[in-house]
Amino acid sequence: MCAIPENTESRTCGTCTLCCRLPDISYFDKSANAWCTHCIEGQGCSIYENRPALCRDFLCLWRTDDSLPAEWDPALSKMMIYQQGPQITVLADPDHPDLWRSEPYRSQLESWAAKAEPSGGYVIVFCGEEVYKI
Numbered sequence: 528m529c530a531i532p533e534n535t536e537s538r539t540c541g542t543c544t545l546c547c548r549l550p551d552i553s554y555f556d557k558s559a560n561a562w563c564t565h566c567i568e569g570q571g572c573s574i575y576e577n578r579p580a581l582c583r584d585f586l587c588l589w590r591t592d593d594s595l596p597a598e599w600d601p602a603l604s605k606m607m608i609y610q611q612g613p614q615i616t617v618l619a620d621p622d623h624p625d626l627w628r629s630e631p632y633r634s635q636l637e638s639w640a641a642k643a644e645p646s647g648g649y650v651i652v653f654c655g656e657e658v659y660k661i
């Protein structure tokens with residue numbers, strides 16, 4: 528929900544607007560995979576200066592974890608990833624339903640799941656109406 532933000536981290540959102548589309552956002556009564564009505568595709572948030580705190584406060588793992596390899600740029604992976612404790616949630620663009628299963632993504636997701644398992648964690652992938660636990 529950054530949508531072309533200022534460069535506050537070493538990585539930027541660029542033209543990515545996945546988090547204005549893939550998650551459900553009850554604040555806007557927005558269902559998963561529907562565009563936020565404030566988002567201009569490829570340009571960003573039309574209410575950027577006045578966007579709510581939930582949008583201001585969110586950054587995906589790509590933005591916060593510089594160790595993620597270049598292929599995890601959401602513009603390439605078509606996935607929005609975030610971490611809650613030992614759980615990693617992946618929202619995959621349903622327009623690219625097979626990408627998360629392809630390499631190098633599948634192996635990396637399995638590796639993350641294996642590392643999270645001793646702490647009770649896992650990786651969960653949402654893609655359209657489908658949910659997969661790894």
Ligand code: SF4
Nearest residue numbers: 528540543546587607
């Ligand atoms: S998914 Fe990540 S890179 Fe894309 S707009 Fe959201 S925070 Fe920015």
Ligand code: SF4
Nearest residue numbers: 547563565566572582
């Ligand atoms: S208000 Fe702006 S930043 Fe928040 S989800 Fe909508 S378009 Fe994205």
